[in-house]
Amino acid sequence: MPDAPLNESRIDKWLWAIRVFKSRSSAIDACKAGHVKVDGASVKPSHIVKINQTIEARVGDRVRIVKVLGFLDKRLSAKDVQPFFEDHSPVPDPGDRLPNFIPVPLRIKGTGRPTKKERRQLDSWQED
Numbered sequence: 001m002p003d004a005p006l007n008e009s010r011i012d013k014w015l016w017a018i019r020v021f022k023s024r025s026s027a028i029d030a031c032k033a034g035h036v037k038v039d040g041a042s043v044k045p046s047h048i049v050k051i052n053q054t055i056e057a058r059v060g061d062r063v064r065i066v067k068v069l070g071f072l073d074k075r076l077s078a079k080d081v082q083p084f085f086e087d088h089s090p091v092p093d094p095g096d097r098l099p100n101f102i103p104v105p106l107r108i109k110g111t112g113r114p115t116k117k118e119r120r121q122l123d124s125w126q127e128d
Contacts, residue, residue, distance in 0.1 A: 011046075012028045014072065017075050017081065019075070020064050030057060030059070036055065040056075052069075062089070065088040066085045067085060
């Protein structure tokens, strides 16, 4: 018997299927934390999405805004999920991203532990 077309889907499963989140559990956690909104209202992971609803999901430091055009029951390749949503996300500005690392001061091998004066200098450098 062929699968019937889907008329509805849970929001956590749909966000995972269209590849907004890497795992379904991360989609569930985002819903529970209030990072997922449907038409401006926070929703639970079991919320049923409908066609033409606008979903706003905060993923890391980025906000994804998608419009529902269809439903999926399983995860497909990124190319195959394009007909199921419209992406209205703002383009991220590369200048707004903070570096993911903090440079560590280099000490010459064999100089031993920093003195109290050197530690103060390192601390003042890290605070700037």
